[in-house]
Amino acid sequence: MLRSMFSAISGLRAHQTKMDVTANNIANVNTVGFKSSATVFQDTLSQVVRAGGQPAADRGGTNPAQIGLGVKLAGITTNWTNGAQQSTGRSTDFMIEGDGFFVVEGAGGQQLFTRAGSFDFDSNGNLVTPDGSILQGWMAEADGTVNANGPVGPLSVPYGAMVNPTSTETGRIQGNLPSDVPVGTSYQLGADMFDSQGVLQKVSYNLTKAADNTWNVTVLHANGTTLLPEPPIDPAVTPLQITFDTNGVLTNPAGPGFNLPAFTPTGNPSWTNDVTISLAGLTQFGGANTLAAPKPDGYALGSLQSFTLGNDGTIMGVYSNGLRQPIGQLALAAFDNPSGLEKAGNSSFRVGVNSGIANIGQPGLGGRGELVSGALEMSNVDLSEEFTGLIIAQRGFQANSRVITASDELLQDLVNLKR
Structure with a gap:
């Protein structure tokens, strides 16, 4: 009789713990990053009333008779699935x-x-x-x-931290020069460069068709100064000429491009480094003009304004x-x-x-x-599951309390036998 009462008491404790865990889950239903928990029960030791027996020549084997002694908390597990x-x-x-x-x-x-x-x-x-x-x-x-x-x-x-300026070192001219335009046709592209002090230097590329498959390239500073290329391009040949073969592929200059010299005329003493102008990707085919001058590298003095996260x-x-x-x-x-x-x-x-x-x-x-x-x-707590858990915990607690009540009535009847 007492075994049933103590088993029921262990059931009350276990279901009270389940109720506590469920209540904590519901309390954190809107907690950022919260992970719900669940209780796991297991039975406790069992009392052996009769041990099992091995089969013999004149009889069969017998199974052990065991009476469980209640339930205990095996663990509280965490659900690590992602929340919404x-x-x-x-x-x-x-x-x-x-x-x-x-x-x-x-x-x-x-x-x-x-x-x-x-x-x-x-x-x-x-x-x-x-x-x-x-x-x-x-x-x-x-x-x-x-x-x-x-x-x-x-x-x-x-925020507000300053970044030092960096001078321009590379620029680029790319796209298609139309092969079917008349001699004398000219195109102009603008580019913003920066000197070693971060001062903006505006430069324009002028490309003029001089003959079939031949174009003259002139690089002008905003103040009107012509920037002549440096060797291996011959600076004595003015303006710079670029040529294409009959397939529209650039043949001269044979290298990746040309260099602009350090520009130090009056008013621009801080342009002290050469700039490499790449012509990779420049073609001459029939069709539309698709010339472009992507933004050269280098930048002026700046301060941090905002940030993004990758x-x-x-x-x-x-x-x-x-x-x-x-x-x-x-x-x-x-x-x-x-x-x-x-x-x-x-x-x-x-x-x-x-x-x-x-x-x-x-x-x-x-x-x-x-x-x-x-x-x-957000929290990964599932309210429908938690409310169902509340019902299960309540009914489990209620059922164990009924076992205690029934055991008490049986003990009361036993005591009344003496009257």
Whole structure:
């Protein structure tokens, strides 16, 4: 009789735990990056009333008679499936599409991990979680290169940070020169170049048909100065002539292009480097004029205005001078057994004894998911499943309480036998 009561008591405890877990899931139905949990039960030890027997020559075998002694909590599992994507439009909201965790540095330098990608800036420009933990990754070098093999550190976006100017080193003329236009036809293309001080130098390419398959190229500065090419192009031959074969393929110059000399007339003393003008892709076929001069490299002094996030976690800075250059990259962590992580509060986890080490690296590699900017991962709690779980927990608790009541009535009847 007492066995039934104690078994029912263990059932009450187990279903109370199930109710607690379900209540926590429902409470976090709108928590960013929350992962729902579920209870797993298993029976406890059983009392052997009669042991089993082996078959003998004159009789068959017998099975053991065992009475179970109740139920216990086997574990609380976590559902790691992705939650729904909610677009926010905020550039500092990041969502992991797949496996992995954001790496953050909590109070006291503790390394924590989270799926909640709602970040903001602190007064130092660091990207931080709502509780102040600092997002970790790799900051880019001055030239925009990111060393993802180095140790992770705080990620910051230095709004207003200045980037030094870079002089133009390469330009390009490409497209098709119509072969069927009359001699004397001229086309002009403009290009913006920058000298070593970041001062804008406007240059124009003038191409004039001199004869069949022959075109004259003149490069003019905005102040009217003609920029003569340097050797191996003969500077004594003015203007520069380019020629095509009968198939419309450029034959002269035979190399990739020509060089413009360092331009140092009065008023432009800071243009001190040669500029290579590539003619790769320049053709002469019958048809339309498709000449183009893609923007040369080089840029003026600029400041950081905004940023975008790539799927690989690269934070691309957008500068006032039109430059787009990486300023850092987010790090993600993957675990062999994420269910072994310990919850640290504030939607964060810490490494547990059964989680394995944190495999920190670039998003999209090594089993780590990709990132989506301007969106958050919502809770993966399924309310219909949780409400069903509430009913199951309630009925299980109720049924076990009825066992205690019935056992009590049987004990009462037993006591009444003496009267």
